Amino acid sequence: HRLWNKLVEPPDHIPISQRRHAQLLSAFLVAIIALGAVYELSYLWFGPTSSSFLIEVGISFGTLIVLGAIYGLCRAGHVVLSAALTVAIMSLGVYAIVFIAIEDPNMVHMLNFLVIPLLIGNIFFGGKRILLTVAIYSIGIFALPVFLPGVKPNDLIVGPVSFLWITACIIVITNRHRDQVERDRQRDLVTSERRFRALIEHIGDGIELIDARSRVRYISPSAQRILGYTLADYEGDTGLELIHPDDRAAAVATMDLVVRSPGQPIHAAYRLRHREGVWRWIEGTLANFLDDPAVGNIVVTFRDVTERKQRERELETIATISAALRTVPNRAGVLPVVLDQAMALLNARGAALVLRDPAHDHTGVELGRGVWAHTTGRPIPAGEGITDQVMGTNQPYLSNDAWSDASFGSAQAHGGLHIAVVPLAAQEYVIGALWMGLTDSVTENDVRLLTAIADIAASAIHRVTLFEQTEQRLHRLTALRAIDTAITASLDLRLALDILLEQVTTQLGIDAAGVLLLDPHLKVLQFAAGRGFRSRTIERSRARLGQGYAGSAALERRTIAIPNLREAEGFDRASILEGEGFATYFGVPLIAKGDVKGVLEVFHRTPVTPDADWQDFLDLLARQVAIAIDNAELFEDLQRSNQELILAYADRLSTPGAGHPLLPS
Numbered sequence: 001h002r003l004w005n006k007l008v009e010p011p012d013h014i015p016i017s018q019r020r021h022a023q024l025l026s027a028f029l030v031a032i033i034a035l036g037a038v039y040e041l042s043y044l045w046f047g048p049t050s051s052s053f054l055i056e057v058g059i060s061f062g063t064l065i066v067l068g069a070i071y072g073l074c075r076a077g078h079v080v081l082s083a084a085l086t087v088a089i090m091s092l093g094v095y096a097i098v099f100i101a102i103e104d105p106n107m108v109h110m111l112n113f114l115v116i117p118l119l120i121g122n123i124f125f126g127g128k129r130i131l132l133t134v135a136i137y138s139i140g141i142f143a144l145p146v147f148l149p150g151v152k153p154n155d156l157i158v159g160p161v162s163f164l165w166i167t168a169c170i171i172v173i174t175n176r177h178r179d180q181v182e183r184d185r186q187r188d189l190v191t192s193e194r195r196f197r198a199l200i201e202h203i204g205d206g207i208e209l210i211d212a213r214s215r216v217r218y219i220s221p222s223a224q225r226i227l228g229y230t231l232a233d234y235e236g237d238t239g240l241e242l243i244h245p246d247d248r249a250a251a252v253a254t255m256d257l258v259v260r261s262p263g264q265p266i267h268a269a270y271r272l273r274h275r276e277g278v279w280r281w282i283e284g285t286l287a288n289f290l291d292d293p294a295v296g297n298i299v300v301t302f303r304d305v306t307e308r309k310q311r312e313r314e315l316e317t318i319a320t321i322s323a324a325l326r327t328v329p330n331r332a333g334v335l336p337v338v339l340d341q342a343m344a345l346l347n348a349r350g351a352a353l354v355l356r357d358p359a360h361d362h363t364g365v366e367l368g369r370g371v372w373a374h375t376t377g378r379p380i381p382a383g384e385g386i387t388d389q390v391m392g393t394n395q396p397y398l399s400n401d402a403w404s405d406a407s408f409g410s411a412q413a414h415g416g417l418h419i420a421v422v423p424l425a426a427q428e429y430v431i432g433a434l435w436m437g438l439t440d441s442v443t444e445n446d447v448r449l450l451t452a453i454a455d456i457a458a459s460a461i462h463r464v465t466l467f468e469q470t471e472q473r474l475h476r477l478t479a480l481r482a483i484d485t486a487i488t489a490s491l492d493l494r495l496a497l498d499i500l501l502e503q504v505t506t507q508l509g510i511d512a513a514g515v516l517l518l519d520p521h522l523k524v525l526q527f528a529a530g531r532g533f534r535s536r537t538i539e540r541s542r543a544r545l546g547q548g549y550a551g552s553a554a555l556e557r558r559t560i561a562i563p564n565l566r567e568a569e570g571f572d573r574a575s576i577l578e579g580e581g582f583a584t585y586f587g588v589p590l591i592a593k594g595d596v597k598g599v600l601e602v603f604h605r606t607p608v609t610p611d612a613d614w615q616d617f618l619d620l621l622a623r624q625v626a627i628a629i630d631n632a633e634l635f636e637d638l639q640r641s642n643q644e645l646i647l648a649y650a651d652r653l654s655t656p657g658a659g660h661p662l663l664p665s
Contacts, residue, residue: 083124111160228275244271350437426462493632497529548572592630
């Protein structure tokens with residue numbers, strides 16, 4: 001095999017169109033030279049040693065040497081010239097043999113061997129030149145009687161001339177038939193190729209041919225449309241560089257399996273980088289036809305399934321987040337579930353939920369995760385930044401160069417993340433925005449998936465908010481019922497105040513509360529009851545009307561709210577409450593039937609920003625406390641009046657001479 005490749009297979013510098021002829025001519029020359037050398041050597045060894053014999057052997061070896069030179073020309077790339085010289089040398093060789101044996105007229109029949117160079121010429125030059133070659137042969141043959149008087153022209157016509165012309169006609173007819181068959185085959189091939197090309201160019205699936213080393217050898221027009229690459233773009237590239245890093249190991253394993261499984265289709269789906277830089281999901285089938293000479297490659301058919309994958313991803317996301325939210329009982333549990341699930345699905349490094357509080361007209365970061373965890377609780381000024389734009393337009397916003405966008409703050413662009421912001425809309429009302437920071441570029445598909453997550457999150461937040469509000473109102477109604485029961489069931493003011501203060505601290509979510517009762521004669525507020533205080537120093541509380549926050553609330557008959565008690569001035573009981581650590585104060589006047597009965601004080605150790613419902617419920621509880629105090633006072637007054645009546649009755653009976661108080665005197 002190595003000898004054949006070395007002697008017969010054409011060198012690489014020979015053009016493709018001549019390689020087949022070069023191979024055929026090389027094989028023929030090698031065979032003629034080898035056989036001629038063996039024949040002449042054996043003939044020289046066993047034959048006679050006459051002078052004519054030696055001349056004949058010399059001519060034969062000379063011919064072999066000339067054929068060797070022609071072989072060298074053929075290997076050098078001069079295929080047509082080598083073929084012409086081969087035909088000429090072989091023809092001259094036949095004539096030379098006849099002239100050498102000129103004394104033997106029967107050697108004329110050796111001219112029939114001219115058919116051999118004639119057939120060789122047919123292979124390399126075609127049928128039209130065959131007739132010209134036979135005509136030249138005929139002229140040479142008819143010239144023989146001049147040199148061979150014993151040769152009759154009739155023998156030449158009946159013999160070699162007729163044989164050569166008949167052979168030439170057969171060759172011409174055969175060539176014409178072969179050419180017609182070839183033209184028909186070429187026409188069918190062109191038609192089939194056009195049909196195949198039309199199918200390949202307009203089919204939706206892409207087709208590639210790759211070798212065992214994953215190098216791309218062919219790419220169909222549809223494949224170019226799917227990924228944007230031409231065959232020139234794959235020059236020197238295995239194609240594996242286009243596969244997503246997370247999928248590359250699986251792709252290499254699949255390629256190894258394909259190489260080991262000839263003819264067996266292997267299905268696979270990976271993410272490939274489009275020419276525009278975005279990742280596309282590609283699904284396809286690989287079939288190994290490396291052993292098929294007609295193909296000699298691995299055939300890959302594939303299609304773009306990014307949209308389908310995106311839909312599947314959206315459905316999976318909706319199902320995952322919905323399932324996680326089913327077990328969340330309150331709003332505080334919804335927020336981390338939404339952010340954690342969104343970060344996991346998008347492989348994000350940071351996430352934040354920005355919510356608007358309509359009661360206080362305040363927008364801030366409700367919860368941050370990842371690199372934005374430190375933003376939790378951070379307020380966002382109204383009318384500034386991307387958040388306000390997204391919430392105002394109810395349209396998502398994405399930026400793959402947030403670090404150079406003036407709309408983003410340095411903290412928001414932390415780490416050079418690619419950022420997407422989508423609105424949280426529930427029932428056509430935007431309640432906030434969902435921020436997501438990704439390491440990879442943000443695509444439209446990511447925004448669409450994030451929008452689906454935001455819709456679920458907004459619906460869940462709105463639902464649990466309504467549930468919590470309903471539950472809170474139910475608890476407050478229950479508390480009011482308990483207060484009414486306590487007021488009607490007992491006339492003990494201290495017991496009623498204890499129950500009332502318990503409901504105040506529980507329902508309002510504050511740390512401590514107390515009641516100061518007004519002495520209408522001394523115009524002084526004095527401590528009556530308290531709950532949630534760390535010490536009993538609050539019991540020394542005493543304030544005149546108009547003095548301090550409590551006195552002002554009673555005198556002015558309005559609620560006094562101090563959001564930052566630590567920085568406020570004029571708190572007259574700061575020394576008494578020094579160890580309590582209160583930050584927020586509310587003083588509500590207790591008014592019943594137009595009279596001030598005292599002040600309900602509410603304390604909290606952290607800043608409180610109450611909404612309207614909270615303040616309304618505080619006022620309602622204050623009225624209930626005032627009613628309880630008024631009922632207790634009425635009962636005490638009734639008892640006092642009854643006692644005075646009993647004493648007056650007893651004095652009348654004990655006076656001498658006095659009649660019965662119920663009889664006329």
